[in-house]
Amino acid sequence: MKIPYSWLKDYVALTAAAEAVAGDLVRLGHEIEGVELPRAAVQGVRVGLIRSKGPHPDADKLSLLKVDIGEAEPLDIVCGASNMTEGDKVPVATIGTSLPNGLTIKKGKIRGETSCGMCCSETELGLAAESAGLLILPKDAPVGAEVGEFLALEEAVFDLSITPNRGDCMNVRGVARDLAADAGLSLAPHAGEPVAAESGVGKPVVGIDAIGDCPLYLGRRIEGVKVADAPAWIASRLIAAGQRPVNGIVDVLNYIMLDMGQPMHAFDADTLSGGVNIRSANDGESFKALDGREVKLADGDLVVTDEAGVIALAGIMGSEPSGVTDATTSIMLEAAFFRPARVSLTRRRLAMVSEASMRFERGIDPAMVAEAMQRATRMIVELFGGRPGEVVVCGDAFYGQAGRKLECSIGRIESRLGVAIPASVDEVLVRMGFGLTREGDALHVGIPSFRHDVTIPEDLSEEYARVIGFDAIPAILPPLVVSSPAKSERAVHSAVQAGFVQVVGYAFIAPAEQRRFIADATSDIALANPISEDMAVMRRSLWPGLLKIARHNLNRQQPGVALVEQGRIYNKVEGGHSETDTIAWLLTGEMQQDAWHGAAREADFFDLKGAVEGWLSARGLTGRFIAEAIPGLQRGQSAKILVGRSEVGQIGRVDAAIAEDFDIDRPVFVASIELAALPSGKRAKFVPLPEFPSVERDLVFLFDRDVVAEEIIQTVSKSGGRLLSDARIFDRYAGKGVPQGKVSLGIRFALQDGTRTLTQDDSDTASKAIVAAVEKRFAATLRA
Amino acid sequence: MSDIDAMIAQLESIRQQAQQDFAAAADSEVLTALKVKYLGKKGELTGVLKGVGGLSVEDRPRIGQVVNTIKAELEQVIEARAAELGAQADAARIHAERIDVSLPGRVMPRGALHPVQQGLDEMTAIFDRMGFMIAEGPEIETEFHNFDALNIPPEHPARAMHDTFFLRDTENGEPMLLRTHTSPVQIRAMQRFVGDGHEPPLAVVAPGRVYRCDSDVTHSPMFHQVEVFKVDRDVSMAHLKGVLQYFLSAYFEQEVPIRLRPHYFPFTEPSAEVDIGCVFCAGKGCRICKGSGWIEVLGSGMIHPNVLKSVNIDTSIYSGFAFGLGVERLVMLKHGIPDLRLFFENDVRFLRRMGA
Incomplete structure (x- = not known):
């Protein structure tokens, strides 16, 4: 809300520079967007x-x-x-x-x-x-x-951001009240006396069906007005406050709203037929609003109607046909109290905002309704002539003015704020409109009709805090609460140590991207109001996001990218949804660039597999990788990852066509592991270091090309005897000298005994057993 | 010439020849061969001694003495020559093995933690030190946890300030949304804590992702928050200030002045916006703080009694403070990152640079 400094001075005799006043406003809780010098x-x-x-x-x-x-x-x-x-x-x-x-x-x-x-x-x-x-x-x-x-x-013009609880400050006088109270100055009253009705002027007939949503409604006719432009002093204040002059009548009402906080409306009385009734709308009813919109109403919306239909959406906007124009000669003024929640729900559903709705939503001062009616009448009659009729009051003329009471404990407020409250501070609150009596620790509080936000003792503690100033509250560290140390989940950290760059992708992706890896959409969680179609469903895989990030980086001349992301994936499940913490990797492009010590090398499956194995091993786990067809991954280069007996993740090369969809034209490898699926790793246990050396032996066999290395190692481990301490593939060759359909694999095994040095006999025995087992199991032949 | 004189002369000529040969030896192998030739069991010196039988008994020791002297002398020469040759060989090898140390080293792959992750780690670690428990909650939330329990009923104007993503489908008839802040973790943590039969104190730090359907230069539809709250007997606003002061100074690794301004949040009363003295100009006023010397960093306050009541905590005994901060915002301030979008663009050049 924009308030020219001069307007504030109508109500409070401020003399300080605008910057100083801005500082006071901030201290009092009114955020300043800026002080302008238009x-x-x-x-x-x-x-x-x-x-x-x-x-x-x-x-x-x-x-x-x-x-x-x-x-x-x-x-x-x-x-x-x-x-x-x-x-x-x-x-x-x-x-x-x-x-x-x-x-x-x-x-x-x-x-x-x-x-x-x-x-x-x-x-x-x-x-x-x-x-x-x-x-x-x-x-x-x-x-x-x-x-x-x-x-x-x-x-200067103050651009204020009034918080939603302070409806009372959505007008100049309300802000002036806070400043006056704070500075110890008096607040000037609104000027003027009631304007008496003239005889022979019509009297509106008003009825309220929806008394709960409209407890008070005032109507008054003014006949014989001559609509003209508002005088410059009104127009200039409206413009400085960010509003556009419309016509004299509307401008006066807007001026009153900005000045004292009561939104009003003027109908062209000659367009109305019969009496006015404030009621709930019927589903399907509609009306044409002042802004030209055709508005569809729903049950419960509060409307002002005449016998012909809706003439205003209460507290939000009038109808176009009933609006005041330059040709208008008779008007009906409306001043009312509409229930904040009602206005809020309707205008939110319809996505409509008006200066009036912003004020009704936050709660206006019910004591101001009648006063605003008198003031508007006087200004209109003075400026545009006309004869006012009688004010018709419908509903409870004293609505909201009974004076709510609140009982507080000074000690409790002090303990919540952590600072003592001297009785002298009470005066400031009194100037703000509160009635205060201290009786020992007890504080009896009368709440002014415009402070809808103050309902409980904590609200009053905030008033005290504002007045004392938050700077007066000391900073004290509270006593420690020692909680049980939780095992911290630092999944992504060890991946980063292995050379991967952590990325953070959006949790929502395009449905088409989701389909690349998950064909069935039934478990998709879709947003009702996505930012765009590209962000319409919650991701069920981290891979599409990683592919997009990889593309972004490859397009920026990165020769290779190694990415890791930890985040949730989201699935619809029976009766709800799941959020699963997942880690995923992506590896593509050059692992190593051309260098003086070696040629460039393109990443392959085993680079990524090694990274995943290393990551598992850092958690005390060993994974098994079992060939498996996985949607979106290239057949023959994909595997499921098992830890123990449970599947925890997947790894493989992204299908070339899918990589192409993401504009990547080189091999891309991805892996993912669901963190919750992992068993907790074994804590490292001490084992004495071997005192005797191990011996190693190499055996080279010719195998069928489709042999599974893991099975060979299993066979070696089983047949190598109790001394066998290690076995691995150290060489793989298929090419010249090896028949078609065959592959030469070199197996290196190690033997160790904790109690003695091993002899030639020991390794010969093991060798023989291994050769026999391998030849039998795989129909392999020993080469060396 | 007597026999002995002839032998001595012979020995002398061997000595001279040997010395010449040793000096001329080009490498240690030649030297070893020469050593055998002159000093070996069947070497030339030993060969001369074979003629000792023809000498008189008096002369024999003399010859022995001469031979020993020459032998000792030659051994010394060999040793010196061997050392010389060894040094030469070392020098030659070292010269041959010289490298250009200015060539680049072999690159060990270096990863990087995302700056948001670093921020989350640093922030949670500070609260961990202060005895706060780390908690997480779901990102897909109910209106109850995201709004109602936090004292934001459906008609509340504050609901409009949260640009909320809703899910297309309901769950058990309830509309579902992406949480707009980490404050629902407050509700879930307290519900669980009370449900398990515990009594405060309860102090929690809850990091996580949040969503607002708003996307422009300064807004991302997804970002991160850290929610911090404490419920105990006699918790006061002074404690809130103390924790904020400690946390913000610890995070920025310097004493930062803080300023609380009255504000409004539905779930706290009193509520305060928290500013820090501008970390770029030390409060003098600059472009970043728009000349004010202060930068708004987070919202805070004393937990509204309605919030505590919604989770059955007795407000006549207990009170609490809470605050929620935007992780990206603090990371941007700490590292001078100018643009929020950099975090989600994930350019590895940026990430590597920021990824300590």
Whole structure:
């Protein structure tokens, strides 16, 4: 919310510099987005009168304007906006002017037509975050005057971010109240006396069916008004506050809302038929809102209706046909209290926001409803004439004004804040509107009607904290709570030590990417409102994300990438969903680049397998890799990973076609392990170091090409006798000298005895047994 | 010339010849052969001694003495020559084996922890030291845990401030969502703790991923938070400040001033936004802190009694503080990372550079 400093001064005699006031506001809990000096920013922008408007010969969306800025000749200006007509007054940035958005105006040609300035919107003047078209100035704006002067932008404007609990500060007087209380200054009352009804003026008939959602509704007719522009002092404050003048009546009501927090509405009384009723909408009912939207209503939405139908969505927006226009002569003013939750639910469902709904949602001051009605009447009658009728009050005239009470303990508040509260602080709260009586430790509190946020003692503790200042609270370390040390899960760390770079991918991916590795979509968890189709389902595999990251990096000249990610995968399961912590690797490209000591080497399956084995071994586990067809992986280069008897993961080469889908044209290897599926590793146990040396022997056999190495090692281990301490494949050769369909494998085994040095006999015996077993089991032949 | 004189002359000529040969020996193998030739069992010196039988008894010892002297002398010469040759050979080998030490070393693959992971590790470690228990919770959450139990009923304006991702399907008739903050872990941890029959104190740090359907330069639809809370007798705002002060200084590895500003969160009362003195300009005012000298880092407060009540903790006995911080934001501040999107782009050049 934007508040010009001068407006605050209507209510409290502040003298400090704007920056100091901003600091006080922050300390009181009102976040400051910025303090702006609009006038300085729009030096050189002048009031221009549009003398003529014609089409641009070469561009449909541009117009050629002749704009009078009080000089001998009108300026030629090419303008892209469409909301202005001949006779309108608009802000014109003249040549050489620098606008708040950094643009400096130069004479130039736009599509061949000379342009000697720029007509501006509120956004371009830095007065509002967004705007539609040019800012149309009031008719009485003097042609040629500096716009900053005309709009009285002489002072700082505070851009405040009011927290949702402080509905009472969604208006100038509410903010002024906090500042006055804090500074020990008095708060000026709203000016003016009630305006008496004149005779012969009609009286609205009002009924409330939905009394729970609308406990109080005031209506009043004013007849014979002559709608005109609001005077400059109102228009300029509205503009400085970021609002656009509409017409005099609407502007007055907006002014009152900004000033005292009561949103009001004016209907063109001649468009209404019969009495007004505030009721719940019926499912399927609809109405055309002021912003032009056709709004579909649902059961429970609160609407203001006449006999013909909906004339307003209560507290959110009026209907277009019943709105006040320049032709309006009779109006019905509405001031009401609508239940915050009702307004909030409806406007959220419909994704509508209005200045009124923002205030009703947060809760307005019920004591202000009648006062706002009187003030609006007076301002309208003074400015636009007309004869006011009687105020019709429907519902509970004293709604919300009974004065809620709260009992607190000073000691408890002090213990929650960790600081003592001197009684002198009470005065500040009293100035904020609270009624306070101390009685020993007991504190009796009367809560003002505008503080809907204060309901429990903790709320009052916050008021005290604000007043004392959070800086006054000491910093004390609480006594330690020693919790049982949990085993920390540091899965990703050992993978990183092995040379992999950890990445963090999004948890949602494209359904098509999911399908690459998981054909069946039934366990997909889809988002109802994804950011984009590329992020529409929760991932069930980390691989698609890793592939995208690999592509990103390969496209940036990385010769190879080794990635690891730890994160959850998500599956729909019977009656719910699962979130499974998973680690996954991706390896592609060069393991080693061409170097003086060796040629480049492309990563292969065994590089990744080695990494996974190393990772398991760091956790005290040994994995078995068993060939298996896995969706998305290349047949013959994929395996499931077993630890003990349970499958914990998968590894393999990504199918070339799928890699291609991810724009990767080289072999890519991936692996993944579900962390929860892993047994906890064995804690390392001490074993004495061998005192006697081991002996090694090599045996080379010819095998069938499809032999499984793991089975050979199993056979060697079983047949090698009790002294066998190690066995492994140390050589593999298929090529010249080895018959087609065969492979030569070298097996190195080691024997060791903890009690003696081994002899030739020992290794001969073992050798013989191994050769016999291997030849028998695999139909292999010994080569050496 | 007597026999003895002739023998002595012969010995002398052997000595001279041997010395010449030894000096000329090109390598240790030649030297070894020469040693055998002159000093071996069948060597030339020994050969001369064979003629000793023809000498008188008085002359025999003399010859023996001469032979021993020459033998000792030659042995010394050999040893010296051997050492000389050995040194030469070493020098030759060392010269031959010289390398260019400026050639690059063989690269051992170096991995990197993601900067967010580093941040999470560092942050949780600080709270671990302070005795907080580490807890995690589900990312797919119910409205109850994400909102209602945290004192955010359906019509609450604060719900609109959380741009929530909802799942397309309900579970057991309940709408499900991706948690918008790690605060639901507060609820789950307390529910479980109380459900297991424990009484406070309870101090928890809960790191994790959170989601908001918002994506632009400064917003990522997925990011990380760390939720911290403590419930005990007499927990006060002063304790909150103490923990924040300790944590923020420990994380930034320097004494950072902190400032609490009143704010509003539905699940805390009182609530405070926490600023730190700008770590880039030491509070003097710079571009990063927009000249204010302060940078907003997290939201905090005293746990709202409605939250404690929702998990059956007796608010007449216990109170608590809580705060939640954005991990990426703190990591960006600590390491001067300018753009949130870098974290999720996963460019390995960036990750390697940041991955200590």
